[in-house]
Amino acid sequence: MPHANNALPASLHIVTPLLRSTSFSARLGRSVWFKMEALQPPGSFKxxxxxxxxxxxxxxxxxxxxxxxxxxxxxxxxxxxxxxxxxxxxxxxxxxxxxxxxxxxxxxxxxxxxxxxxxxxxxxxxxxxxxxxxxxxxxxDPLLWEGHATMIDEVAAAGVKPGAVVLSVGGGGLLCGVLAGLERNGWHDVPVIAAETVGADSYAASLAAGAQVELPAITSIATSLGARSPCAKALEWSKVHSIVSEVVTDKEAVGACLRFLAEHRIVVEPACGAALAALERKPAAVTAASDVLVIVCGGAGATAEQLQAWDRGA
CATH class of the missing domain: 3.40.50.1100 (Rossmann fold)
Incomplete structure (x- = not known):
């Protein structure tokens, strides 16, 4: 139950910072912007x-x-x-x-x-x-997508139009929300790089098949990406918007989390690390963009110690 002195906020999420990463921008040779959803009170964009x-x-x-x-x-x-x-x-x-x-x-x-x-x-x-x-x-759920789209509204309000967006995909809720936000802000031309880990890559499999594919099991440590099949809407979006699949290894995702921790002092889980690792691979949509937006989706399912243990064993 809420505390007696807590007034109910107008929305249950906060406006998160949009940060230009000096280190990532220098390394990739273009402006890399992080939408810091890891700072939401529950720990993620959710x-x-x-x-x-x-x-x-x-x-x-x-x-x-x-x-x-x-x-x-x-x-x-x-x-x-x-x-x-x-x-x-x-x-x-x-x-x-x-x-x-x-x-x-x-x-x-x-x-x-x-x-x-x-x-x-x-x-x-x-x-x-x-x-x-x-x-x-x-x-x-369309209500989820409507809520998630507000992060793109905030990016637009900050005056930054990215040339590409990089995000992680599990069941596709974040993807559908970001795409809805891009569309309603008139950014139909902004490609999206959809990152997954090997063993939790149901969206990549579905894109390749042109229909929803169900994985027999989730074998990645990025269990937050562990939907064995993506939602139908995520597949529908691929027919009307440019979406590029990028599948990284668990080790790459964990390594990206550790690099992010070292450079930005914030712990994110491997599900988020998938997007960071995909960025580091410099896919064509990233190299073609002068400004790249990365959704730092967050996640409360990891600690610094756990990341280090995964890194030793991944």
């Missing part, structure tokens, strides 16, 4: 779309919020529910990190651990639904 969805469902009369999550979505729902005064149940798979589980519980949500993969946790969460509850999907 605060935007999930906060918007939770507020909307509460206005529609929801008595409880139920969510399935690999970690970040659950933290965002728990955070939103606490501020809104709505009880929350979050179902996570066994692969969800201890750090993420602790943050969900600390926000006062009921935490249920079920299954080896997010898909199993999702099925269990759906089984808990009642008519008076609202289901908060971690990536496949």
């Amino acid at each position: 605060a935007r779309g999930i906060g918007h969805a939770c507020q909307t469902y509460k206005e529609w009369g929801a008595k409880r919020l139920v969510c399935s999550s690999g970690g970040n979505a659950g933290i965002a729902v728990a955070y939103s529910g606490r501020l809104l005064g709505v009880p929350v149940t979050v179902v996570v798979p066994e692969t969800t990190s201890a750090a993420a589980r602790e943050r969900i519980a600390a926000e006062g949500a009921e935490l249920v651990v079920y299954g080896r993969a997010w898909s199993e946790a999702n099925d269990h969460a759906l089984s808990l639904m009642r008519p008076e509850y609202a289901f908060i999907h971690p990536f496949d």
Whole structure:
């Protein structure tokens, strides 16, 4: 429940900094801009779309919020529910990190651990639904995309039009939101580089097949990217907007996280590191752009110690 002295904010997310990285810009030979979604109160960009969805469902009369999550979505729902005064149940798979589980519980949500993969946790969460509850999907809901799009509105308001956008893709919620933001700001010509890790690359497989592909399992350590199949809307966008797939290794993603920590003093998880690693590869869409926007999506599922351990073992 919210503290008695907490006034409910107009939105549950904050306007995040847009930072030009001196080190990355020098290394890549062009202006690299970071949209610092890692600084959202729940630790990731999920605060935007999930906060918007939770507020909307509460206005529609929801008595409880139920969510399935690999970690970040659950933290965002728990955070939103606490501020809104709505009880929350979050179902996570066994692969969800201890750090993420602790943050969900600390926000006062009921935490249920079920299954080896997010898909199993999702099925269990759906089984808990009642008519008076609202289901908060971690990536496949137009309300989420509408909320996530606000990060691009903020970039436009800052006067920066990128020549390319680099972001990580799991189920496709961030991708759909960013594309919606690009379109509504008239940036139809800005290509998007969609980064994934090997073993969590369902979007790359789906793009190659021209249809939704379901991976048999998630084998990457970037479990926040662990949707075995992307949402249909993410595939629809690829038919009307330039989207370039870039698949990196776990080791590249972790290395990029450690470099980001050293240069910018902020811990992000490997799911976010996928975008940073894709940037370092200098794909053609990046080399063609004078200004590159990277969504630093964040993530609460890693610590500096865990990143170092992954780096030793990846």
